[in-house]
Amino acid sequence: MRQDEEADQDETPSVTGTSTLEWIVAGVGVVLVASLVVFLALQAFTQAEGPPVIVLEPVGIEKVGDHWHVEVRVRNDGFSTAAALDIAGELKDGEETVGEATATLDYLPRHSERKAGLFFNQDPGAYRLELHARGYVEP
Amino acid sequence: MPNAAEREIRRPATRDFVVGLGRAFAGAVIFSIPILMTMEMWWLGFVMDPLRLGLLILLTLPLLVRLSRYEGFRETASLTDDIADAFVAMLVAFVAFLAILWVLGVFDTGMPVSEIIAKTAVQMVPGSIGAMLAQNQLGGGDAPRRKPDETYSGEIFLMIVGALFLSFSVAPTEEVVLIAYRLTALQELALLGASLALMHAFVYALEFSGSAERRPGESFLHTFLRFTVVGYALVFLVSLFVLWCFGRMDGIGLEEILSTGVVLSFPGAIGASVARLIL
Numbered sequence: 001m002r003q004d005e006e007a008d009q010d011e012t013p014s015v016t017g018t019s020t021l022e023w024i025v026a027g028v029g030v031v032l033v034a035s036l037v038v039f040l041a042l043q044a045f046t047q048a049e050g051p052p053v054i055v056l057e058p059v060g061i062e063k064v065g066d067h068w069h070v071e072v073r074v075r076n077d078g079f080s081t082a083a084a085l086d087i088a089g090e091l092k093d094g095e096e097t098v099g100e101a102t103a104t105l106d107y108l109p110r111h112s113e114r115k116a117g118l119f120f121n122q123d124p125g126a127y128r129l130e131l132h133a134r135g136y137v138e139p
Numbered sequence: 140m141p142n143a144a145e146r147e148i149r150r151p152a153t154r155d156f157v158v159g160l161g162r163a164f165a166g167a168v169i170f171s172i173p174i175l176m177t178m179e180m181w182w183l184g185f186v187m188d189p190l191r192l193g194l195l196i197l198l199t200l201p202l203l204v205r206l207s208r209y210e211g212f213r214e215t216a217s218l219t220d221d222i223a224d225a226f227v228a229m230l231v232a233f234v235a236f237l238a239i240l241w242v243l244g245v246f247d248t249g250m251p252v253s254e255i256i257a258k259t260a261v262q263m264v265p266g267s268i269g270a271m272l273a274q275n276q277l278g279g280g281d282a283p284r285r286k287p288d289e290t291y292s293g294e295i296f297l298m299i300v301g302a303l304f305l306s307f308s309v310a311p312t313e314e315v316v317l318i319a320y321r322l323t324a325l326q327e328l329a330l331l332g333a334s335l336a337l338m339h340a341f342v343y344a345l346e347f348s349g350s351a352e353r354r355p356g357e358s359f360l361h362t363f364l365r366f367t368v369v370g371y372a373l374v375f376l377v378s379l380f381v382l383w384c385f386g387r388m389d390g391i392g393l394e395e396i397l398s399t400g401v402v403l404s405f406p407g408a409i410g411a412s413v414a415r416l417i418l
Contacts, residue, residue: 017151017216017220018151018219018220018223019151019152019153019156021153021156022151022156022223022227023223025156025160025226025227025230026222026223026224026226026227026230027226028230029225029226029227029228029229029230030226032226032229032230032233033196033200033226033229036193036196036256036260037193037196037197039253039256040189040190040192040193040196040257040260041189041190041193043189043253044188044189044190044193047189075249081185081186107182107185109184109185109250109251109254110185111251111253112185112249112250112251112254113249114247114249115249139182139185139186
């Protein structure tokens with residue numbers, strides 16, 4: 001009891017009720033947490049299975065120093081995440097491969113896209129550019 | 140709540156609440172900055188099973204409510220106040236981390252909203268605990284609040300919070316698994332012994348402020364079994380739970396799961412004993 005009196009003299013609130021403002025903020029918190037949980041549960045139950053579906057698309061070619069740089073947009077349209085995803089680009093002259101470049105993406109989550117760059121010694125504009133994904137591991 | 144009945148319940152001031160919000164923000168950031176800047180934590184945003192993440196968030200709520208009684212933004216009068224504070228802590232952590240992760244460039248264009256939400260939600264769990272702890276650890280001139288009663292269940296609860304908090308920041312890293320691969324069974328046994336010894340020494344032997352003293356008439360063995368061994372068992376279970384949540388157990392053999400559990404219990408044990416000291 002003695003301590004309580006001292007505390008009051010110091011004007012240190014010992015027990016504080018909840019203000020309207022706090023109730024409002026807490027209410028927003030409730031909405032946030034509830035929607036997070038519902039969202040995650042929905043995701044878990046509606047998620048389709050299947051391997052990653054990798055789509056590669058060149059978005060720009062630029063000469064950088066002695067090399068040609070091909071910017072590649074890598075998209076995963078599948079329902080699972082690919083880790084250590086290897087992508088490769090080949091420059092073809094008819095059936096013959098004249099240039100090759102590879103890149104590795106640490107992660108490409110489902111329904112996401114990342115950008116990568118491939119370097120070639122030849123001008124990709126003069127040949128046929130083929131892009132493919134080579135392999136990945138499950139995260 | 141006998142305490143609340145004896146004391147007058149103060150009318151809450153808006154200013155106090157805003158200051159409390161600021162402190163909660165500070166607590167969330169200070170306690171979580173190492174994991175906010177950890178790559179593996181970001182990856183959890185798309186690697187983690189959404190159901191387990193949802194479960195983790197739901198389980199954090201009662202933990203925060205109970206923690207609010209001990210720590211929290213203010214000395215609360217009733218359970219509803221604690222519940223309000225728990226939701227405020229979660230909201231503060233979520234909003235703060237959404238902003239911080241964005242500033243840190245963790246969110247790329249081409250990243251679906253679901254990934255951004257999940258990345259932030261994982262971090263929100265330890266962040267909201269940090270927000271709860273802010274008041275007690277960073278509070279202003281008020282005399283530091285002591286837990287209302289030092290019951291056995293209270294001490295056990297604090298150990299769980301401490302273990303969860305520390306193992307949460309270590310569990311996502313590759314190093315935990317790597318260490319578990321490298322350790323021999325004998326080394327793991329030694330690590331287990333060291334964890335137990337540290338846990339006991341931190342609380343009873345080193346005379347930190349907040350140290351507990353063995354109760355008169357209680358033998359070393361009694362205290363050791365009652366707090367340290369029970370505590371370690373809980374720390375181990377918390378470690379396994381965290382590993383499971385993060386998907387670190389999927390497809391792993393039992394032996395490797397146990398050894399990863401022992402490795403993760405090392406930081407967990409330290410967290411548990413430190414929680415008893417400082418909370």
